[in-house]
Amino acid sequence: MTEQAPPEPGAAHVAGQVTFLVCVADDGHSEVAARFAALRARNSGGHVALLHVVQPPEFQHWAAVGELMRQETREEAELLLQSMAAKVTEVTGEAPSMTVREGRIGDEILGHIGENEAINLLVVGAAPPDQGHGR
Incomplete structure (x- = not known):
C-alpha cells in the first residue's frame, strides 16, 4: 500500500480517498x-483534516490591544491543533x-467545507445525553 499525502486545502475530491474533517x-x-x-x-486509507474556529475578540477600544488578543488566541488555537x-x-x-479560521463557528465550518472539495465527512463530538447536553 502506498502512502499518500493528505489533500491540500482547496483540493478537489479524488475518487477512493476519504477525508474526515x-x-x-x-x-x-x-x-x-x-x-x-x-x-x-486508518482503516479506510483516508485522511484527517482538523479545523479550529476562533471567535473574533470582543474588545475593540484600542486596535493594538485587539490585535494582541487576536494573536494570542491564534497561538492558543495552533497549540491546540x-x-x-x-x-x-x-x-x-x-x-x-x-486549519485555523476566525469568525462565527457555523459560517466558518460551512465555508471551509465549501472551499475544500476533498472533504467528504464531518466528524463532531457530542456529550452523552446524561450530561444534560442535546436536550
Missing part, C-alpha cells in the same frame, strides 16, 4: 471525534492537515 475545540468531545476519525481514516494532530498521527501514521 474534525472540528476541534478544547474539550474531551473533540478528542473522541478526532480518535474516531483517525481510526476510520498541534496537540490534536499528534494524537491523530499516532493512530494513522500520517499528519493531518490543520
Whole structure:
C-alpha cells in the first residue's frame, strides 16, 4: 500500500480517498471525534483534516490591544491543533492537515467545507445525553 499525502486545502475530491474533517475545540468531545476519525481514516486509507474556529475578540477600544488578543488566541488555537494532530498521527501514521479560521463557528465550518472539495465527512463530538447536553 502506498502512502499518500493528505489533500491540500482547496483540493478537489479524488475518487477512493476519504477525508474526515474534525472540528476541534478544547474539550474531551473533540478528542473522541478526532480518535474516531483517525481510526476510520486508518482503516479506510483516508485522511484527517482538523479545523479550529476562533471567535473574533470582543474588545475593540484600542486596535493594538485587539490585535494582541487576536494573536494570542491564534497561538492558543495552533497549540491546540498541534496537540490534536499528534494524537491523530499516532493512530494513522500520517499528519493531518490543520486549519485555523476566525469568525462565527457555523459560517466558518460551512465555508471551509465549501472551499475544500476533498472533504467528504464531518466528524463532531457530542456529550452523552446524561450530561444534560442535546436536550
